[in-house]
Amino acid sequence: MGQIIDGKMVAEHLRKGIAEEVNKLKRETGLVPGLAAVLVGDNPASQIYVRNKRKACEEVSIYSEEYKLPEETAESYLLTLIEKLNHDEKIHGILVQLPLPKQINEARILRTVSPLKDIDGFHPENVGLLVEGNPRFIPCTPHGVIKLLDYYGIEIQGKEAVVVGRSNIVGKPVSLLLLHRHATVTICHSRTKSLGEVTRRADILVAAIGRARLITEDMVKEGAVVIDVGINRLPDGKLAGDVDFENVCNKASFITPVPGGVGPMTIAMLLWNTFSSAKNSKGF
Numbered sequence: 001m002g003q004i005i006d007g008k009m010v011a012e013h014l015r016k017g018i019a020e021e022v023n024k025l026k027r028e029t030g031l032v033p034g035l036a037a038v039l040v041g042d043n044p045a046s047q048i049y050v051r052n053k054r055k056a057c058e059e060v061s062i063y064s065e066e067y068k069l070p071e072e073t074a075e076s077y078l079l080t081l082i083e084k085l086n087h088d089e090k091i092h093g094i095l096v097q098l099p100l101p102k103q104i105n106e107a108r109i110l111r112t113v114s115p116l117k118d119i120d121g122f123h124p125e126n127v128g129l130l131v132e133g134n135p136r137f138i139p140c141t142p143h144g145v146i147k148l149l150d151y152y153g154i155e156i157q158g159k160e161a162v163v164v165g166r167s168n169i170v171g172k173p174v175s176l177l178l179l180h181r182h183a184t185v186t187i188c189h190s191r192t193k194s195l196g197e198v199t200r201r202a203d204i205l206v207a208a209i210g211r212a213r214l215i216t217e218d219m220v221k222e223g224a225v226v227i228d229v230g231i232n233r234l235p236d237g238k239l240a241g242d243v244d245f246e247n248v249c250n251k252a253s254f255i256t257p258v259p260g261g262v263g264p265m266t267i268a269m270l271l272w273n274t275f276s277s278a279k280n281s282k283g284f
């Protein structure tokens with residue numbers, strides 16, 4: 001059985017470090033990093049994410065504000081709120097929880113968040129900087145994936161990395177980060193033919209699909225490192241990843257569980273981005 005990558009433990013370790021940095025910044029400069037989370041509608045999963053983010057901020061002494069808007073909120077109202085937050089000196093990171101209701105143009109909202117406060121790294125300017133290899137904010141989940149590999153001393157350079165999923169939030173940025181670390185990267189998606197043939201080539205396999213247990217044992221090379229980003233709700237209410245963990249863990253050299261793998265890393269990296277945004281805002 002492969003080694004289980006304990007994202008909960010690594011995230012806790014990172015959060016401790018962030019708390020120390022935040023307190024040092026406060027002590028030395030008086031600056032308190034601030035995060036504003038905007039939630040439109042009542043998607044239960046989004047409500048849980050936002051609540052967890054608020055708790056995580058409190059733990060590391062980051063100031064946080066929460067804006068819960070009704071499902072029928074007009075786009076113009078949200079744009080005005082974001083503009084206000086863009087100019088609010090207490091706020092260094094703005095997070096707009098996705099998905100947004102249908103009447104709101106998601107791309108327009110993401111472009112309105114100041115690129116200097118875009119801690120999710122979704123603004124086109126920040127996407128461009130990431131593509132260049134000179135990121136301002138690294139998107140949180142992909143950043144968490146790399147941090148996990150680094151924490152466990154897993155070499156990336158020269159490795160065959162296969163990423164299943166090409167979303168702007170996970171698949172594309174994680175592929176870029178692996179590329180920048182000199183992996184040979186293949187990106188798969190729903191039109192990929194013979195998915196198993198491609199995934200079996202992977203030394204490092206990242207699944208970011210959103211289909212419970214799609215990656216089965218026969219699709220994984222002996223000794224591969226398997227990173228499961230997926231979070232899927234099963235009919236019985238339990239959570240499952242995109243990887244058939246029970247069987248794949250016998251073949252993998254390292255594997256992330258769901259929950260407790262990549263998930264906890266996302267919030268830790270969000271806190272890190274808020275802290276570094278605050279520091280950068282004053283040129284510290």
Ligand code: NDP
Nearest residue numbers: 141165166167170189190208209210229230231262263266
């Ligand atoms: P998207 O739905 O935006 O993207 C899914 C990707 O998977 C698409 O590129 C799609 O291909 C591809 N795909 C779908 N079905 C197949 C298939 N049968 N074979 C191969 N590829 C397929 O999802 P996200 O990237 O936003 O999220 C992926 C998963 O990660 C979800 O479970 C989500 O909940 C989870 N997640 C977890 C986070 C965390 O903190 N751990 C944070 C963000 C997401 P195509 O482009 O062709 O449609």
